[in-house]
Amino acid sequence: MSDELSIVGQSLVKPDAMGKVSGQTKFADDLMLPRMLFGRLLRSPYPHARIRRIDTSKATAIPGVLAVLTGEDLPVKFGILPVSQDEEALAREKVRYVGDPVAAVAATDEWIADEAIDRIEVEFEELPRYMSLEEALADGGGEPIHGRTNVHKAVALEFGDTEEAISGAAHQREDIVFFEGNTHLPMEQHAAVAQYGQDGRLTLWSSTQTPHYVHRALGKVLEMPMSRIRVIATPNGGGFGGKSDIFAHELVAAKLALVTGRPVKITLTREEVFYAHRGRHPVLMKVRTGFTKEGVITGMQFQSFLDGGGYGSYGVASTYYTGALQTTTYAIPRYRFEGARLFTNKPPCGPKRGHGTPQPRFALEVHLDKVAEELGIDPVNLRLRNLPEPDSRTVNWLRITSCGLRACIEKVAAESRFLEQRRAMPAGRGLGFAVSSYLSGAGTAIYWNEMPHSEVQLKVDRGGGVALLCGAIDIGQGSDHILAAIAAEVLGVSLDDIQLTTADTDLTPIDLGSYSSRVTFMAGNAARAAAEKVRAILFEAAAEALQCDPDDLQARDRRVFRRARPEDGMTFAQAVVAAEAKRGVVAASGSYTPPRIAGPYKGSGVGPSPAYSYSAAVVEVDCDARTGEVRVPQVWIAHDIGRAINPMLVVGQVEGSVYMALGEALMEEQTFRLGLHKFPSMLEYKSPTALEAPVIHTYLVETIDPEGPFGAKEAGQGPLLPVIPAVANAVYNAIGVRIDEIPITPDRVLKALAEKAKGRLPRVGPRRVPAFAFPALIQVERPPEWTQS
Amino acid sequence: MDPILVLRLPRLRYVQARTVEEAAAIVGSDGGRAMLIAGGTDLLPNLKRRQFDVATLVSLRGIPGWDAITGDPQAGMSLSAGATLDQVARHPAVLSGYRALAQAAGLVSTPQIRYMGTLGGNLMVDPRCNYYNQTFAWRKAVGFCLKKDGDICLVARSSPRCWAVSSSDTAPVAVAFAASVVLQGMAGTRRVRAAELYRDDGIDYTTRKRDEVITSVEFPAARTTTSAYWKLRRRGSFDFPIVGAAVVIWWEDGVVRDARGALSAVGSHPVDISSYLSSLRGVHPDERLIAELAAAADKPARPLDNTDLSHYWRKRMTRVFIERALRDAAGLDPQAGLLTAQLKS
Ligand SMILES: Cc1cc2nc3c(=O)[nH]c(=O)nc-3n(C[C@H](O)[C@H](O)[C@H](O)COP(=O)(O)OP(=O)(O)OC[C@H]3O[C@@H](n4cnc5c(N)ncnc54)[C@H](O)[C@@H]3O)c2cc1C
Ligand code: SF4
Numbered sequence A: 001m002s003d004e005l006s007i008v009g010q011s012l013v014k015p016d017a018m019g020k021v022s023g024q025t026k027f028a029d030d031l032m033l034p035r036m037l038f039g040r041l042l043r044s045p046y047p048h049a050r051i052r053r054i055d056t057s058k059a060t061a062i063p064g065v066l067a068v069l070t071g072e073d074l075p076v077k078f079g080i081l082p083v084s085q086d087e088e089a090l091a092r093e094k095v096r097y098v099g100d101p102v103a104a105v106a107a108t109d110e111w112i113a114d115e116a117i118d119r120i121e122v123e124f125e126e127l128p129r130y131m132s133l134e135e136a137l138a139d140g141g142g143e144p145i146h147g148r149t150n151v152h153k154a155v156a157l158e159f160g161d162t163e164e165a166i167s168g169a170a171h172q173r174e175d176i177v178f179f180e181g182n183t184h185l186p187m188e189q190h191a192a193v194a195q196y197g198q199d200g201r202l203t204l205w206s207s208t209q210t211p212h213y214v215h216r217a218l219g220k221v222l223e224m225p226m227s228r229i230r231v232i233a234t235p236n237g238g239g240f241g242g243k244s245d246i247f248a249h250e251l252v253a254a255k256l257a258l259v260t261g262r263p264v265k266i267t268l269t270r271e272e273v274f275y276a277h278r279g280r281h282p283v284l285m286k287v288r289t290g291f292t293k294e295g296v297i298t299g300m301q302f303q304s305f306l307d308g309g310g311y312g313s314y315g316v317a318s319t320y321y322t323g324a325l326q327t328t329t330y331a332i333p334r335y336r337f338e339g340a341r342l343f344t345n346k347p348p349c350g351p352k353r354g355h356g357t358p359q360p361r362f363a364l365e366v367h368l369d370k371v372a373e374e375l376g377i378d379p380v381n382l383r384l385r386n387l388p389e390p391d392s393r394t395v396n397w398l399r400i401t402s403c404g405l406r407a408c409i410e411k412v413a414a415e416s417r418f419l420e421q422r423r424a425m426p427a428g429r430g431l432g433f434a435v436s437s438y439l440s441g442a443g444t445a446i447y448w449n450e451m452p453h454s455e456v457q458l459k460v461d462r463g464g465g466v467a468l469l470c471g472a473i474d475i476g477q478g479s480d481h482i483l484a485a486i487a488a489e490v491l492g493v494s495l496d497d498i499q500l501t502t503a504d505t506d507l508t509p510i511d512l513g514s515y516s517s518r519v520t521f522m523a524g525n526a527a528r529a530a531a532e533k534v535r536a537i538l539f540e541a542a543a544e545a546l547q548c549d550p551d552d553l554q555a556r557d558r559r560v561f562r563r564a565r566p567e568d569g570m571t572f573a574q575a576v577v578a579a580e581a582k583r584g585v586v587a588a589s590g591s592y593t594p595p596r597i598a599g600p601y602k603g604s605g606v607g608p609s610p611a612y613s614y615s616a617a618v619v620e621v622d623c624d625a626r627t628g629e630v631r632v633p634q635v636w637i638a639h640d641i642g643r644a645i646n647p648m649l650v651v652g653q654v655e656g657s658v659y660m661a662l663g664e665a666l667m668e669e670q671t672f673r674l675g676l677h678k679f680p681s682m683l684e685y686k687s688p689t690a691l692e693a694p695v696i697h698t699y700l701v702e703t704i705d706p707e708g709p710f711g712a713k714e715a716g717q718g719p720l721l722p723v724i725p726a727v728a729n730a731v732y733n734a735i736g737v738r739i740d741e742i743p744i745t746p747d748r749v750l751k752a753l754a755e756k757a758k759g760r761l762p763r764v765g766p767r768r769v770p771a772f773a774f775p776a777l778i779q780v781e782r783p784p785e786w787t788q789s
Numbered sequence B: 001m002d003p004i005l006v007l008r009l010p011r012l013r014y015v016q017a018r019t020v021e022e023a024a025a026i027v028g029s030d031g032g033r034a035m036l037i038a039g040g041t042d043l044l045p046n047l048k049r050r051q052f053d054v055a056t057l058v059s060l061r062g063i064p065g066w067d068a069i070t071g072d073p074q075a076g077m078s079l080s081a082g083a084t085l086d087q088v089a090r091h092p093a094v095l096s097g098y099r100a101l102a103q104a105a106g107l108v109s110t111p112q113i114r115y116m117g118t119l120g121g122n123l124m125v126d127p128r129c130n131y132y133n134q135t136f137a138w139r140k141a142v143g144f145c146l147k148k149d150g151d152i153c154l155v156a157r158s159s160p161r162c163w164a165v166s167s168s169d170t171a172p173v174a175v176a177f178a179a180s181v182v183l184q185g186m187a188g189t190r191r192v193r194a195a196e197l198y199r200d201d202g203i204d205y206t207t208r209k210r211d212e213v214i215t216s217v218e219f220p221a222a223r224t225t226t227s228a229y230w231k232l233r234r235r236g237s238f239d240f241p242i243v244g245a246a247v248v249i250w251w252e253d254g255v256v257r258d259a260r261g262a263l264s265a266v267g268s269h270p271v272d273i274s275s276y277l278s279s280l281r282g283v284h285p286d287e288r289l290i291a292e293l294a295a296a297a298d299k300p301a302r303p304l305d306n307t308d309l310s311h312y313w314r315k316r317m318t319r320v321f322i323e324r325a326l327r328d329a330a331g332l333d334p335q336a337g338l339l340t341a342q343l344k345s
Helices: A017-022 A110-119 A133-137 A162-167 A211-222 A248-260 A270-276 A315-324 A358-375 A379-384 A405-416 A479-491 A519-546 A572-583 A647-666 A723-735 A746-757 B020-029 B043-048 B085-090 B092-097 B099-106 B111-116 B119-123 B136-142 B170-176 B274-280 B287-297 B311-329
Strands: A037-043 A049-055 A065-070 A101-107 A121-126 A151-159 A171-179 A191-196 A202-206 A229-233 A264-267 A283-291 A297-307 A335-342 A429-439 A454-460 A466-470 A498-502 A553-556 A559-562 A569-571 A586-592 A612-623 A630-640 A695-701 A778-780 B013-016 B034-037 B056-059 B069-072 B076-080 B180-185 B188-193 B213-219 B225-232 B243-252 B255-264
Touching: A037 A110, A037 A248, A037 A270, A049 A101, A065 A110, A065 A248, A101 A110, A101 A248, A133 A297, A133 A335, A151 A315, A162 A283, A162 A297, A171 A358, A191 A248, A202 A211, A202 A248, A211 A229, A211 A248, A248 A264, A283 A358, A297 A315, A297 A358, A315 A335, A315 A358, A358 A379, A358 A429, A358 A723, A379 A405, A379 A429, A405 A429, A405 A612, A405 A630, A405 A695, A429 A723, A454 A479, A454 A519, A466 A479, A466 A519, A479 A498, A479 A519, A519 A553, A519 A559, A519 A569, A519 A572, A519 A586, A559 A572, A569 A572, A572 A586, A612 A723, A630 A647, A630 A723, A647 A695, A647 A723, A723 A746, A746 B311, B020 B034, B020 B056, B020 B180, B020 B213, B034 B043, B069 B092, B076 B092, B076 B119, B085 B092, B085 B099, B085 B111, B085 B119, B092 B099, B099 B170, B099 B225, B099 B243, B119 B170, B119 B213, B170 B225, B170 B243, B170 B255, B225 B311, B243 B311, B255 B274, B255 B311, B274 B287, B287 B311
Parallel strands: A037 A264, A151 A778, A202 A229, A297 A335, A466 A498, A630 A695, B013 B056, B034 B056
Antiparallel strands: A037 A101, A049 A121, A065 A101, A151 A335, A171 A283, A191 A202, A191 A264, A283 A297, A429 A612, A454 A466, A454 A586, A553 A559, A559 A569, A612 A630, B069 B076, B076 B213, B180 B188, B180 B213, B225 B243, B243 B255
């Protein structure tokens, strides 16, 4: 029998699938506890206002209302990043966007809770509002949203003299583009249930991607020891980054449970989910690049202005992310990044699939497409001339291990016949091309510590069952399957033998959460480490019984046997019995800590990852020049996954990314009017349905990353990135207009066509960036391999 | 208690009427606080947003024969108000003689809504506006508007009237076919031409009296008729029209005897454009004539900034969609028209 993998690499049905399709899965809102109360939040009707007075007496007087809370009941500030502790569960002095929570009630049913919310009287004093980047930056606008300025974060880094590299280059180009904000739109609304027991312990069930961070925040805000708090992440009905923050309703449900002694549930309405947001930042960008006449990049300057909304959230990280991954996609010898995030009176922005990188990806890929045309080099070739090398370090000190970008590019270009077809299709149709890279997990934790990022405990029982405990939460991406598949592969058992317990802070060791595409890589490595330790214990006992060397043993098909003589062996359960007889409980733990590879500069913590995934896409568009409507019939996408632990799940992630990207490219936008979200509903916030989904040709490229579990990298976010600019480039190839603004709506397309008809520049998009004084550039020494260029 | 239904209906009395008379009597006598409910697909979401103050819902679904469809294109057809949109969209006689009606019904939203939603309810869809189809809390934050709880129009601030958008897909088809709507109230039964069912006002949008139940819609004989409905919306399912163009052509000896048309979603009522089509009479239209007429027939369309996408684009799209509907009804490739929506840049 061979050493071939038996489970890893197979398209097997994931363990939670049957529960989902049969309706058995219990989401947070499905939980019903005896004597449970219903909580509701009163939210600000003003984008920016001071709270003068709150009178809750009329609400408290309603029979059936058991508690009413205001900001004074939860005075401790919090925030997901240690540097941005600027949120309150219920606003105390000021509200900063329409939807900012101000008060809360718990009542015996939802009608009473609604009525109580209506009876709370709040006296506001309206303040001048800031609804755009320009307004946030305007002088004399009155009281800033936080502190003394609306500038939340401004950064400026330079790696090598970019001015010299660009102005001395044979060819240079500058582009200014805008990417409108949009939101995650998970099917499941956020929900949380809290219970405070007679034993003085608090339990919170929540639809969250980050139970560990919620655990920490509860301890801080409730001023309770974390040891008395238990957070259980319920199966997520979609997250996409929208459930990876600490939310007011979680803290409030917990506090209401403490105050009333009864379980409390808060489920957000769809409208409230739009207010909870933490979605894609609107970003205005300027990119300037120098090229040799052969199309090789000599240097790049990149500026981004992020419209952050009312609070910090992940914003400091988002800001750095708009500058971090330019260099992992292309070999850029000198690089300058300036970024600024501004507070505005809108729901706070944060991480959405691709966190901070789809916007610059759009800027860069459209920019390169234009440069390719100017240089007379085809867009595929231009990319191939600037590829990063495997096993290299970027100019901003990011370590690249495996890199399958070339293979991805060649695959989609060939399959779609891009070069032959891009401008040779019937009228209105064309192909566009773009590429990208993404992290397989952030190399640093959200709060500074030296502990592992992911931990797994494994215990085997006499019947041959394997219990696997891990803090990771499956948000639909399939992390449960990955954990089970890796453990089953190493131990040679079947997927059904693995009993998973996940995302329960009482029971499971830490996993930092389902964000930054980190779970397969990090929890997968932890699972592998734990399983290998258990296997070693079993082999030791089995070797004694079989009178052979443990190294000669193999585990497969629920057996432990001699590699050379497979009939010479025992069942997996017999091996467990032998080991347990010898040494008691057969258990082990494994953990994963990413390598410390951040560069020697401030801000270097955002961008490093133990490995990067790569993608390339070709998108076909069908534009109706009479109406400006753009449809996408077909997408070809290749993704460097390292190794597909379950190809079906990877393809699912790729297809989901394509679909989400098309929504962002063509219709989704979080826009505001009179200070309010224009359409906080699933009907009017336009997101594509299954009918708009194109035919998607997915190709997986395997590069077997040296550090990934079985060589695996990420799939959840990267494949979204190239699709958006590929749409824009396809529109150009189809009808000759440049829409340098996302989303590409029909009225914008028509406007550009009208410009074209008049012989003017056939373009719609921003023309300038605001005058803004970035901080002095921090000049960072480049890694040695770059200092010659 | 059902999970996820966090946006609650108000507490209501629900009455299942056994006859039309009984339904009319309840809505006619409840001091204006009772409403008819058919499929509920328009009404219930609106009630969750507190767009009406209602104490009683009177359901029509239990009335015997409520979903009947009778007749044929030779003699004319009668469709009960309770016929579901799905029934209408698939009915062979409707498909053959009144294609635009089948198209319009089939283009309403999603399969689920077409299984529940009825023709009568579709004719009576509450005019829509994205300052109005919002939750109570949202409307309160924006300061309410004329249509409910407020005193100004937020779209046209100096306007004394409401410009909410007539958003029914079948209403313009009924108008274009010159169908009759049969209404039964406490005082008896009357029939009106479909166009007369509506008023050009976003609030007071119908001439139907409080106690009247629409019992059926009668489509005249359609022996030599072709018709088409073209609907503009962002997504191919789910979305209300942002422009709808219905066109009916009556042919005689290879030339047009008469042509009528009406638009959805460009005003507070279905906008009749038949007068713009009169020069089709007596000719077999070619694509130039169609383009000319369509370019002029968008005149009465007045989209405002209160539904999806920009109103100037919707205005420009109107003629493209009239052209498509006309070409379709005249047997030309609908999408190969001569007009573009061309925006001034
Ligand atoms: C997501 C969504 C998308 C939609 N998209 C579209 C769309 O694209 N196009 C479209 O046209 N509609 C659309 N609708 C609206 C609605 O679903 C349909 O118009 C449907 O046909 C309404 O019929 P109903 O039987 O459900 O009406 P109900 O909701 O039961 O009633 C609607 C109104 O008509 C009145 N009414 C009902 N029956 C009668 C009667 N017999 N006599 C007198 N008054 C009556 C009711 O009192 C109420 O005022 C959509 C709805 C939703 C929720
Ligand atoms: S058109 Fe004006 S009055 Fe009518 S619903 Fe809209 S905002 Fe209100």
